[in-house]
Amino acid sequence: MKPDSAIEIIRELRHHGHEAYLVGGCVRDMVMKIEPADYDIATSAHPEEIMQIFPRTRSIGVQFGVVLVLYRGHPFEVATFRSDEAYVDGRRPTGVVFTDAKQDVLRRDFTINGLLYDPISETVIDYVDGQSDIRARIVRAIGDPHARFEEDKLRILRAIRFGARLGYTIEQQTWNAVQAMAPKIHQVSGERIREELGRILTEGQAALGMRMMDASGLRKEILPELVWNDHVEHSLRFVKTGSQPDFAMGILLHDTPINDVRKIVERLKFSRAEMNHIIALVENLPQFSAIRQMSVSSLKRFFRTSRFEDHLALARIHLITAGSDLSDYDFAHRKQHEWSDDDIRPVPLITGDDLIQMGFTPGPQFKQILTRVEDEQLEGRLQTRSDAVGFITRNYGAS
């Protein structure tokens, strides 16, 4: 996204006598010559002043002085310069004090995220030597790393996310603090850990991220049950940037016993749908080695699994990484493309109502009959409704 609208917001704030800059990840991206996905703005204007200047705003954290400005079809986070008071629970500051630009930057996590940009004079304002760390490709905490991580324990994981995603080295003091404080990650909620882990796995270089997690001791803290070996690490290289987190988790956990997989996804508070997908991915993987012995009806039923393309992708990644031949995958892939959706999910030839009309009494036998008829249909042995009626009469007797 181009910075034009964000610059207009900054001009407007300046016009009203306030200081205002682009701040954080967007400035890092600009220095790295990457187009930012969104822009955050830091200003001397207080929340109520911001809300008076712009017609469409939403307060999204008055206590932190953050206002969402809705401008030309985009949302922008506009935040008042602040410094945080003590973080009592290791997550949230108890209160904030509105301050100046420099203090605002000094409370942030890493030097590469601590840059301000003045788009009017086109200059980077750098109180933390962030530009030299970007040039040297280093993740370094601003100030004392222990103090920074003590304020918000999630920053321990964030150090790894930025290191892996950008391919940067974590500076020695910062790395020492990551290692020393890894056991404190448990002070962060399962949801926040899951969110951050999901980003490590899907924002690029997942294998490197997990290797860093392992080396730092975070892997053992967060995923003690995970079976972590060269095969799993190598398979993570196939996770594309922008993949769904539950798919990436399936890749990560595919060598881990299913009961441990269940424990992990529950502890990390994945949504019900994500949990089911991750568990199904791990559970179904062994089926591929028997796929060529499956009957046509079993195969078609297998293909009905939700998001089957992910199951297919995992099988391929697993086989390639193991150095095995791909014929099981190729077979599944070919069959799946050979059959239309109608072949895999045909309209049933017969329903429960039809069975009642034929004189059957509703009961457990119903499901058995219907399943068998569907099997025959999937196998291509029954094509029409009267075929099905004939089949039922022959096998179950008309009553």
Place this chain on the structure above:
Amino acid sequence: MKFALLLLLVINLNTATAQELETLPGIGPGLAKKIIEFREKRHGFKHVEELLAIPGISERKWKALRDKVDVK
């Protein structure tokens, strides 16, 4: 029963499919598509209020929606 469940269900803007988004009041296929494009361009929603930036989501639609969506 199914209808009642849908009314109670909170939809996660970051993981919902277009189909799920269309169960929200005031959201048809067009807006569902816009929401997903918006999500992909910005690498996900940080705040539910960001929905308001999407052309076609009026204050009125927002009022009907706000309790039915989250971004966890």
